Amino acid sequence: MAIIGFSRSAKMGVSAIVGLGNKSDIDEDDLLAFFEQDPNTNLIAQHCEDLKDGRAFAEAAKRVSKKKPVVVLKAGRTSAGARAASSHTGALAGNDKIYEDVFKQSGVIRARSLRQLLEFARGVPVLPTPKGENVLIITGAGGSGVLLSDSVVDNGLQLMAMPPDLDAAFRKFIPPFGAAGNPVDITGGEPPITYVNTVKLGLSDDRIHSLILGYWHTIVTPPMVFARNMVEVKKEMEAKGFVKPMVASLAGDVEVEEAAEYLYQNGIPAYAYSTELPVEVLGAKYKWARGAGLL
């Protein structure tokens, strides 16, 4: 039921919703095998209270996740949750460490919450596969840069150590009191062209593999101006062959909600009032890419 409202609200496509009931016949690995070859399905998201056949699931997931991301929300992680699961579906929720290992070994992205399952299902297929581990933050707000850096670590990502020549190149676009290094802090009073120049440089330099943008609402660069500029830059650079995952965090007045929506609908997962969600989605993409042997 949560998928229905969330997907309509987020304009996320859904190829199928399957409720497995008591799994007397069809179970999780059967569905993985089915959706593996379904051309309408880009990602498989699963909520479960147990796995009927853990070995068969691991085998199928290992194969399928190389082609399509598989995201799983395992309910009954805790003792109280496991008790509730046993009275709900009769599931033996089992030792969570075993599930953790099974998911890790089979390339499954584990969601820790219902909202995360939904956000990963929405965002992971939107992002292109990164070509390496170097993540760069470009931010109009120093404070967001710090919080985004924390999120980078929390989500198993790696801030690129900034090479001196690249640092000098970024510094040409930003005021002298902006912070060098990574995050690139362009400071809060800059016009749209500063976002445009620095993001273009971030997309074009091959040493950088992913971008995280921190937007800060000003009269000089209003939310929708920022959003339209970023989508244009993305298209322009893609036409030149520079394709990289890019996510955005927006701080500001309510207009940032519309801007985030516009960015998301145009291939840049973006969130208002959060420095965590965009990085979680990027982290999920990386987890998948690593598990699938693409990194």
Added chain:
Amino acid sequence: MAIIGFSRSAKMGVSAIVGLGNKSDIDEDDLLAFFEQDPNTNLIAQHCEDLKDGRAFAEAAKRVSKKKPVVVLKAGRTSAGARAASSHTGALAGNDKIYEDVFKQSGVIRARSLRQLLEFARGVPVLPTPKGENVLIITGAGGSGVLLSDSVVDNGLQLMAMPPDLDAAFRKFIPPFGAAGNPVDITGGEPPITYVNTVKLGLSDDRIHSLILGYWHTIVTPPMVFARNMVEVKKEMEAKGFVKPMVASLAGDVEVEEAAEYLYQNGIPAYAYSTELPVEVLGAKYKWARGAGLL
């Protein structure tokens, strides 16, 4: 900036926003002392990259948090975040374990993310102070019940062990295939009266101290019917002297967003498509109440 958009969108009151700059004079403990006696302020939310005077902060926070909840988002938790903080404000972000201890000892609610800071600021003052640790889940969806149970454990809360007489009393209202115990699983096909009866019982029995509701969208009980009923029940029971924290998780089609909003505006923090956020807000209230010696 994030406070501005979030608070307008969430219809959350804001008494003041203070940016401290480089803290050459006024710092965190001064502001705690000021807002301690400000009648327009019910809760103090703070984002910081360091504390200028840790000892003075701990002393002030310990005193103030007994009267008003103090929520802190400490940025620069990680090594990458600390580096970014040092180039942003010159903050020496310091050992995070020390901050963790200082916050715990002084009754501060620690937010782990920007969104959490905002959600706690919004939700904690809405909830009444619980009178004890016994949390009860009443849910129309067994699956939500399991996820809500996990969240209860994640947030340091305690599911009440269901006394046999109370179990029998709940069972009178729910179909025989509903699950007894805690969560109380009323099952998905029930009319509004089943939610009403079970929530009334939950609010009136003194052994239960807080309620978590799981709503499941059906034609029999549409989202706004559920929401209006819950607000009525809450008012009716409050008039009889039964005042308890109550939060809700709603799964369903987009109408649940409006229903969640209505519940929130009427004193029941509620979230669509999330089994975590409502429990996190309840958990924050409990952390505060424990720290303030009210539990």
